Amino acid sequence: MIKIIRARDYDDMSRKAANIISAQVILKPDCVLGLATGTTPIGTYEQLIDWYKKGDIDFSEVRSYNLDEYRGLSHDDPQSYHFFMNDKFFDHININPANVHVPDGANDDADAACAEYDKMVEEAGFCDLQLLGIGRNGHIGFNEPDDVFSKGTHCVDLTQSTIEANSRLFEHEEDVPRQAYTMGVQTIMNARMILVVANGENKAQAVHDMCFGPVTPSCPASILQLHPNVVVVADEEALSLCKDC
Ligand code: PGA
Numbered sequence: 001m002i003k004i005i006r007a008r009d010y011d012d013m014s015r016k017a018a019n020i021i022s023a024q025v026i027l028k029p030d031c032v033l034g035l036a037t038g039t040t041p042i043g044t045y046e047q048l049i050d051w052y053k054k055g056d057i058d059f060s061e062v063r064s065y066n067l068d069e070y071r072g073l074s075h076d077d078p079q080s081y082h083f084f085m086n087d088k089f090f091d092h093i094n095i096n097p098a099n100v101h102v103p104d105g106a107n108d109d110a111d112a113a114c115a116e117y118d119k120m121v122e123e124a125g126f127c128d129l130q131l132l133g134i135g136r137n138g139h140i141g142f143n144e145p146d147d148v149f150s151k152g153t154h155c156v157d158l159t160q161s162t163i164e165a166n167s168r169l170f171e172h173e174e175d176v177p178r179q180a181y182t183m184g185v186q187t188i189m190n191a192r193m194i195l196v197v198a199n200g201e202n203k204a205q206a207v208h209d210m211c212f213g214p215v216t217p218s219c220p221a222s223i224l225q226l227h228p229n230v231v232v233v234a235d236e237e238a239l240s241l242c243k244d245c
Helices: 010-027 042-053 081-088 110-123 160-169 185-189 201-212 220-226
Strands: 002-007 032-035 063-066 068-070 129-132 154-157 179-182 193-198 230-235
Touching: 002 010, 002 201, 010 032, 010 042, 010 129, 010 193, 010 230, 042 081, 063 081, 068 081, 110 154, 110 179, 185 220, 193 201, 193 220, 201 220, 201 230
Parallel strands: 002 230, 032 063, 032 129, 129 193, 193 230
Antiparallel strands: 068 179, 154 179
């Protein structure tokens, strides 16, 4: 079931999403958070950092598992998702670095890197709350439109649309890695609660198809319609094609 929460704008979306994550951490201090990179969640992380600095949230027992990582980039590469998470979130809160997990992009043995990550997520009991952004093509994590829904962590070839979208963070488009390790759709669906954040008009079609389109791997996010506890927090622009909700 998908519950849609309308936000006025990006800041409102970020505060609402941060409130939901904060409630999870307060209710279960040693919870497992599934976290996401991308531009959309940055404001959510900033809000959580602010509340941490004010003494309102304690992350000392939280365990985190990120969705994905570029294949070939090590955790200290400034373009890696691990570096992004440290820079935007982990370096500013009191999470224990030993409790932070991101797929190992430096391990070129894709099968080993993915199997190891799946084992860790499973041993942690899967995520209590999984935060997700959504791609313009409906991807979640790096699960791109496909003929089938993926299961566990796996290595993917990025689509041209994702390479173009992500090239804004690189100097040249050729610098964007062509492959990534990503949690699979089934692993994401194993989370007990899923929180999707979306803003801007360029997400409107994907948000509509996620919530109201057919459930199909050609829009990977549409599978969330089959999950019992999904909350979408989106601004007016991202909800502009969802008129009646
Ligand atoms: P964005 O990416 O937040 O940078 O738009 C979201 C995604 O591709 O999952």
